Amino acid sequence: MTTGSLTGTTALAKLALRRDRIMLPVWIYVVVIGVSANAYAFVKLYTTASSRAALVASARGNPALLFLYGRLNGTSAGALAAWRYGVWGALFAALMSVFIVIRHSRADEEAGRLELIGSARVGRQAPLVSAIGVAALANVVIAAVLCVVLPLLGLPAAGSAALSLAIGTCGLAFTGIAAVTAQLASGARAARGLAFGVLGVAFLARAVGDSGGAGGQAWLTWVLPLGWTEEIRPFAGERWWVLALPLALCAAGVGLAFALAAHRDYGAGLLPDRPGRPFASGLLRGPFSLAWRLQWGTLAGWAAGYAILFAVCGAAGKGIGQLVGSSGALEKEFTRLGGQAAIVNAYLASLMLLAGLGAAGYAVSATLRLRAEETEGRADPVLAGAVGRVRWGLSHVVVAVAGTALLLAIAGVTAGLGYGLRAGGTGRWVSHMLGAGLAELPAALVIAGVAIAVFGLLPQVSAAVSWTAVGLAVALNIFGQVIQLSHWVLDISPFTHVPRLPGGTVSASPLVWLSALAVVLGGTGLAALRRRDIGSALSGFPALPSPAFPVAGGAKIPSSARRERYVETRTGPRTALKLSVLLLVHPVLLRHDTPMWPFW
Amino acid sequence: MANAIEANGLRKRFGRATALDGLDLTVRDGEVHAFLGPNGAGKTTTIRILLGLLRRDGGEVSLLGGDPWRDATTLHSRLAYVPGDVTLWPGLTGGEIIDLLARLRGRRGGTHDPKRRQELIERFDLDPSKKARAYSKGNRQKVALIAALASDAELLILDEPTSGLDPLMEATFRECVNAERREGRTVLLSSHILAEAEALADRVTIIRAGRTVETGTLADMRHLTRTSVDAELGRPITLDGLPGVHDAAVEPSGDGFRLRCEVDNAALNDVLSRLSAAGVRTLICRPPTLEELFLRHYSERTVATVQ
Numbered sequence: 001m002t003t004g005s006l007t008g009t010t011a012l013a014k015l016a017l018r019r020d021r022i023m024l025p026v027w028i029y030v031v032v033i034g035v036s037a038n039a040y041a042f043v044k045l046y047t048t049a050s051s052r053a054a055l056v057a058s059a060r061g062n063p064a065l066l067f068l069y070g071r072l073n074g075t076s077a078g079a080l081a082a083w084r085y086g087v088w089g090a091l092f093a094a095l096m097s098v099f100i101v102i103r104h105s106r107a108d109e110e111a112g113r114l115e116l117i118g119s120a121r122v123g124r125q126a127p128l129v130s131a132i133g134v135a136a137l138a139n140v141v142i143a144a145v146l147c148v149v150l151p152l153l154g155l156p157a158a159g160s161a162a163l164s165l166a167i168g169t170c171g172l173a174f175t176g177i178a179a180v181t182a183q184l185a186s187g188a189r190a191a192r193g194l195a196f197g198v199l200g201v202a203f204l205a206r207a208v209g210d211s212g213g214a215g216g217q218a219w220l221t222w223v224l225p226l227g228w229t230e231e232i233r234p235f236a237g238e239r240w241w242v243l244a245l246p247l248a249l250c251a252a253g254v255g256l257a258f259a260l261a262a263h264r265d266y267g268a269g270l271l272p273d274r275p276g277r278p279f280a281s282g283l284l285r286g287p288f289s290l291a292w293r294l295q296w297g298t299l300a301g302w303a304a305g306y307a308i309l310f311a312v313c314g315a316a317g318k319g320i321g322q323l324v325g326s327s328g329a330l331e332k333e334f335t336r337l338g339g340q341a342a343i344v345n346a347y348l349a350s351l352m353l354l355a356g357l358g359a360a361g362y363a364v365s366a367t368l369r370l371r372a373e374e375t376e377g378r379a380d381p382v383l384a385g386a387v388g389r390v391r392w393g394l395s396h397v398v399v400a401v402a403g404t405a406l407l408l409a410i411a412g413v414t415a416g417l418g419y420g421l422r423a424g425g426t427g428r429w430v431s432h433m434l435g436a437g438l439a440e441l442p443a444a445l446v447i448a449g450v451a452i453a454v455f456g457l458l459p460q461v462s463a464a465v466s467w468t469a470v471g472l473a474v475a476l477n478i479f480g481q482v483i484q485l486s487h488w489v490l491d492i493s494p495f496t497h498v499p500r501l502p503g504g505t506v507s508a509s510p511l512v513w514l515s516a517l518a519v520v521l522g523g524t525g526l527a528a529l530r531r532r533d534i535g536s537a538l539s540g541f542p543a544l545p546s547p548a549f550p551v552a553g554g555a556k557i558p559s560s561a562r563r564e565r566y567v568e569t570r571t572g573p574r575t576a577l578k579l580s581v582l583l584l585v586h587p588v589l590l591r592h593d594t595p596m597w598p599f600w
Numbered sequence: 601m602a603n604a605i606e607a608n609g610l611r612k613r614f615g616r617a618t619a620l621d622g623l624d625l626t627v628r629d630g631e632v633h634a635f636l637g638p639n640g641a642g643k644t645t646t647i648r649i650l651l652g653l654l655r656r657d658g659g660e661v662s663l664l665g666g667d668p669w670r671d672a673t674t675l676h677s678r679l680a681y682v683p684g685d686v687t688l689w690p691g692l693t694g695g696e697i698i699d700l701l702a703r704l705r706g707r708r709g710g711t712h713d714p715k716r717r718q719e720l721i722e723r724f725d726l727d728p729s730k731k732a733r734a735y736s737k738g739n740r741q742k743v744a745l746i747a748a749l750a751s752d753a754e755l756l757i758l759d760e761p762t763s764g765l766d767p768l769m770e771a772t773f774r775e776c777v778n779a780e781r782r783e784g785r786t787v788l789l790s791s792h793i794l795a796e797a798e799a800l801a802d803r804v805t806i807i808r809a810g811r812t813v814e815t816g817t818l819a820d821m822r823h824l825t826r827t828s829v830d831a832e833l834g835r836p837i838t839l840d841g842l843p844g845v846h847d848a849a850v851e852p853s854g855d856g857f858r859l860r861c862e863v864d865n866a867a868l869n870d871v872l873s874r875l876s877a878a879g880v881r882t883l884i885c886r887p888p889t890l891e892e893l894f895l896r897h898y899s900e901r902t903v904a905t906v907q
Contacts, residue, residue, distance in 0.1 A: 187733060275729040276692075280699030284692075290700060294689060377687040381744070384651050385704030386677040534653040 008122035012130035016104045024138055027096040031142050031167065035089040036149045039081035043154050046077060055080065064315035064418065067211035070230045078155045078235030082163050090229040091203065093142055093171030097135045098195040101178035104131035107188035128179060128261060132254055135175040143168025159235030166229040169246035173225040174199065176253020183260035184271050202226040225249060287387050291395035295366055299403045302362050303410055310355060310411040314418025317347050345503030348415060348433065355411035356440030356495055357474050359404045363448035364466045366400035371455055371462050374535055389530045397452060397522065404444050412437025436501035442514035443494035447473060449521025456528030602629045604664055604755050604786040605650060611658035612645055619645040621810035627788050632781050634797030635790040637807040643790040644684055647759050651681060664755060677706035680748035684759035686740040688732035694743045695728030701747040712750035720746045723772050737764035749776050756780065756787045762796060774799055795887065826862040827885050829871065833857045834879030843867060856881060
């Protein structure tokens, strides 16, 4: 590294902090509130040693829970909190670090912003250093805040420090890993994918190591950073030296990243971009196959995530009765949440509600692909072909609808398999749960219908409105019942009208009218799409000097290029939405009798 | 002769802003028609109306004998379009996109003539196996151009097709457009570069602020093909009375004189011989840019017609 290669680092870091002034506090808030709310819940809910011992005993006998959360190192409230949210807090810190590092190094490079900056008085290494610096700062803040908050909740100081540092250093380790993948990959997406791949492997390694029991591969928790947060053993005989592992990985990653950065060209990765087909295969023949080609990767990711998540959560349902029974307050809440007598049924029905809400999120993101194609100018070449508006619109809508149905079927089948394999009666449970999952489909499609309708009628606000619809459904159905909103308010969400299965009574009429509503909304949107302008906004078009009032000499010729293309700023409404959901969730999280388990 | 495109009094507003204010455009079958105007004049808006992507607020328009809004889908199988700002699907390769665009135009199960496709890829020096995210602006433009040129469309609508191409590729592009003309295809070529229109077009339409200010052959618009002359001379000179000289102005500059004028190309030889007689110290001759033309030529006239 030559002198001067760091010039401008501070300025770039300030710029990064300015650009992330909302998302950075939100990330920190999410990690801090997740960990501390859980710690608070355990302190308040499990007050006696015997209730904690009962919980630990039943959790230790449940490999699915060990897979999901980690190993139980002790029976104190702190150890329970560290078990429940230590690995997940570290996972969120790692996600945050990857996003920050890639966003301010590789994504900027790809977008050409660094080219502009690089031509100014900015050193070669400055962008990477500032990206790493911002991520490191965020992790330090998380660790510091947790260090203060956890003891205030009544947990021992040493354990609190160990848990906070375990989470913060895991974020630092992934800062180093992301810095390396940013150099290796050919673009921001690939760099993010590589880093998330490492994170996924880390999670699976420790999950397998934790759930294997005595005869299992316990050494796997030692392989990658997420397992290290458990090996530090917060609140259960802290092993401080383990903290050196993530710190060493961070240092090694950062060092390697700089060595690699010195050997690659601007805009190029060390791993070559594989050449693709020089001809289109016969499968890529029209708008529908194009939409499928553009969306299948995302859907495959969702499907894999759904399969693993609901298989594990379904399996965790065995023994849920004992687990919940160990806290009287929880038992009461749980019964109320599901609305049915049997705790297992209530638990599985809640899982399906979660699956439905998640699928609604998928449906909206798949539908909004239309808007992205439009604003980014990729709808033009399709619509300039012999492709009608409705056919183009349907091409993505079909993927969204089929994908949503697929996700719900996967959720039902895997949850049924997971539960059935452990509790017996696999075949019966699979078919029951498949039905329960698909019962959520009409409600999820109503939300998708809202997205299609807004896309057709008010395209400029389609992202904001449809994500708000998802957020509202989540807020009402997960937290609304807990804080006992009036039924009139709860009825706004389509998911309120879905029969709670398994266990509830099935009635076809809400499913029929929800489906009809979804079809009407979707049809309205597609009809409106036929009538509106494509690619341009109805507002936000800068005024052209009118020829009726020429400036003296007529010299004012508008010269700014491409004013016809309106690109919406999508970060604004989305960030606002996330913030509002968080604010809504915030008081709920802090209520001590709220069953954050198993949702948070 | 039939007209491929016929627009009369086309109007389009975006909110309070007027993008098109009574635009006329006539493109005859089989001609290369240049559609000129400074940035923001309404060229892209017009093209998007012709493609049925925008709905006109007023005026008449026909495209290949049909209504571009109502008959969009059927008309589109007879035309090919190259957008001004080409964005492609980042995960698809250039070759896949070229084939996809052909299939989207409705060639059932078919692709372009493979020989023609291959020839164009070689002429434009494009690597079709690269993913679109790795292409520069020029290469993205090449993908769209190859897809359009390799098609058998009757009408090519090209929106500033050379803005990202280097001079070598620009020359290739001109050869290709000339070849299209020989095959009898109609080309609408929007541009803000006058030289491009001079090199390619049979007829030209010039627009400004959403209105047509001039249309005709380039021969009709000899005043557009004047050369701007800017010279420093040792002795004073008068060019008064010489045919083909416009806006001549001589002023003392240092120990010599500075002459600025516009000269019809036919009179250039006479003017240059007079200049050399007056002792040329420096001489700059260049064609006027479109912006200059607008400033010098159309601004007064627009004011006059409005008043």
